[in-house]
Amino acid sequence: MDVVRAHAASLSRDMSPARSSRALRALVRADAVRGEDVERNPELFFAAHRAMALRANDLGPGFWIRFTVHYNLCAGTVVALGSRAQRARLRGMATRGELGCFALTERLAGVNSGLVVRTTADWDHARKVFVINSGGGDGGVKNWISQGLVADVAVVVADLRVGGKSRGPHGFLVRLRQGMTRRLTRGVSVGDMGKKTTGNDLDNAWIRFDDVAVPHDALLSKYGGVDRKTGEYVTKKEGVRTMDMIGQRLYTGRVAVAQAALVFVRRLLDDTKRYSDQKMCTMRGASPALSDVPQLRALYQEGYATLDRLDAYVAGCEKELCTHLRAKTIPSAALTQAIAVAKIKAVETAIDLAFRLKQEVGSYALMSGTGFDNTDFLQCCKFAEGDSRILSQKLARDCFTAFQQNDLESATGVKSEIELDLCQRIDEVIKDARRANPRIDKIEAWDCAWRDVYRLAEVMCERIMHERAFKAETHRSKL
Ligand SMILES: Cc1cc2nc3c(=O)[nH]c(=O)nc-3n(C[C@H](O)[C@H](O)[C@H](O)COP(=O)(O)OP(=O)(O)OC[C@H]3O[C@@H](n4cnc5c(N)ncnc54)[C@H](O)[C@@H]3O)c2cc1C
Structure with missing residues (x-):
């Protein structure tokens, strides 16, 4: 963890997307956190997410999103859905400092649509390849894909079709960029989603696939695959759908997002309190510090008590989920529900506290570098890995x-x-x-x-x- 913390501390503000992606490549190469850690050492995986979230107050959401997209959504999905050989590829990626992205969301589909997507992947038995297509119009074009403008590989969620029959959403590990020059794979086109109000050190891309041929072993096939000889679809584990396993990464993501929101707002409270402890107000008699005005004092008390309660709750969810991750078992319906609650409550509470704190600390809340300039980090937490409303x-x-x-x-x-x-x-x-x-x-x-x-x-x-x-x-x- 020391390497991760040192890396987090070394990140500078106002990074360009290029610099920010280089910083993540360096961390991936350093091998201090591994793609496999989501199952082998899940406590480290969550601790590393928290260490990165601690910098979100001054860096904004960009680097944290980059980090979680690479480690949880991309590598984590390979770990959950991949065969042994596919998981082994993560090692090579780490040595080369390669980055991954996760292409689920489309203009008209995504987490909110229950992972049902329009992108198709047809098995071409004669050529022994899958052919990925976004389809006509732009409804099936992937959009908002974090790191999509620089990533070397993508986990692409597409509807697998075998012999013309739909087998539902499956994950494919697709090489987006090739060779030293990182030129785009034939048939892949990408573009920038445009300037955002926050997190512009993170590139967000739309990605279109036109007849992109990917090899047989691109399909993450632990639970379902295509027999190379017969061209038939084979279910590897009865009763387990690949789509449900894609959803597993959303659970780890939800715990990581909940913790990130709590880490962010606790640091906002700490930094603001340090300021208000030494900021004097007039007409305050024997207790002149801004921290002592009654509404702020009450808000600090309430805020820290609420955060303690939520931290303990989310830590409980993390602990239980870690047991499942290690044992490679599926969380119970009750734990899945508890994790959804963790995400909703942590993020909504963090937004509420940050907003109310901003109302009480005067000019300080307008200053750059106080953390209030990056509260849109919490906005990102709200819709990431399953929108709180949904x-x-x-x-x-x-x-x-x-x-x-x-x-x-x-x-x-x-x-x-x-x-x-x-x-x-x-x-x-x-x-x-x-x-x-x-x-x-x-x-x-x-x-x-x-x-x-x-x-x-x-x-x-x-x-x-x-x-x-x-x-x-x-x-x-x-x-
Ligand atoms: C910075 C950033 C990074 C991202 N990174 C990735 C990535 O790496 N990979 C990826 O696949 N996707 C990514 N996304 C996409 C992200 O997951 C979606 O933006 C998110 O799922 C919300 O979709 P939307 O913005 O289209 O919301 P919309 O569908 O337009 O919904 C807007 C709001 O309406 C409400 N709403 C919508 N539907 C319902 C409903 N049925 N019932 C009740 N309320 C509803 C919700 O409050 C929702 O927030 C990213 C997005 C952003 C902004």
């Missing part, structure tokens, strides 16, 4: 489905009076909407109850955090 919708939908099925056993279902009450209200609103318009579709009817839907998600978040804190406390007192 996660909230899923929490509420799972609970409501259990309610409709009268399923009291489900780990993700109704667990309190208030949740039951909210489910009943949602049910009534949906029935009213159907009575008013019998042809109303499912989504429109559900949207009619949107306030109660988000309220239900919020109530569930609080209940789940409380339950897990209680369990942890009971466990500690038994020891």
Whole structure:
């Protein structure tokens, strides 16, 4: 970890994308964190993410996103979905200091669409290659791909088609750039997404694939692949879909994002408090420090207490997830739900605290280098690895489905009076909407109850955090 911390400390502000990507190449070559660590040493993997997040207050979101895209989304997906030989390629990539990106999002698809994508990968049995295409129009063009303008390889999520039959989204490890000059692979075109309000040390690309032929071993095939001899699709593990395994990296990502948001806002509180402790105010009698004005003092107290509670909660999720990562097992529905809660609560709380702190510290909050200039880091946390709104919708939908099925056993279902009450209200609103318009579709009817839907998600978040804190406390007192 010392090498990672030293590397994080050495990063300078206002880096160009070229300099920032060179800095990541150097870290990859140093081999202090390895692509494989997400499974072999997950504690190091998360600690390294936190070390990088500690610099986000002065660097902005760019380098942290670069880091997590390379280690979690790209290398992490190869580790989760790749065969032994494919995982071994990560070693060569590290020695050469090669960078990876993760191409999931399209103009009309992505995490929000449940990973369903328009990009296709057709198995061409005669040539023994997959042919990747973005398709007509621009709906299937990958966009917002972090590091896409410099990455050597990409994990491309595409709909695998074998003999014309769709097998759903699969991951392909595709070489984007070739040789010493890093020229683009034939059929790949890229462009810049344009200047952003923040994180311009990170390149974001759109990527188009036109008849890009990739070899048989580009398909990350641990769970499903194509038999090279017969050209048939083969399922390697019954009941495990490749798409679900792509989702696994979103769980590690969600824990890393939750921790990054908490690290960011704690540092914002620390730095601001250091300033307000020595900033004197007039007409304050015996307690002239800005930190002592009642609203700020209360905010610091509340802020640190809330962060302590959230840190402990997310650490609990991390610990449980690490056990699964090491054992290569799939987290339970309850842990998946707890991780979604970690992401929603950590990010929303961080945004709320940062905003309220900004209102209370006068001119300081406008100064460059205070961290307030980089609070859009939290904005990035909000939509990364599953948008907080979409996660909230899923929490509420799972609970409501259990309610409709009268399923009291489900780990993700109704667990309190208030949740039951909210489910009943949602049910009534949906029935009213159907009575008013019998042809109303499912989504429109559900949207009619949107306030109660988000309220239900919020109530569930609080209940789940409380339950897990209680369990942890009971466990500690038994020891
Ligand atoms: C800096 C940056 C880096 C990125 N890096 C990558 C990358 O490396 N690889 C990659 O694949 N993608 C990447 N992305 C894409 C990112 O994952 C998407 O931007 C994100 O999924 C949100 O999609 P969107 O911006 O199109 O939101 P939109 O779909 O336009 O939605 C906007 C907002 O509407 C709300 N919303 C949308 N749909 C629903 C719904 N069904 N119900 C309720 N509310 C809803 C949400 O609050 C959402 O934030 C990156 C994006 C950015 C900005």
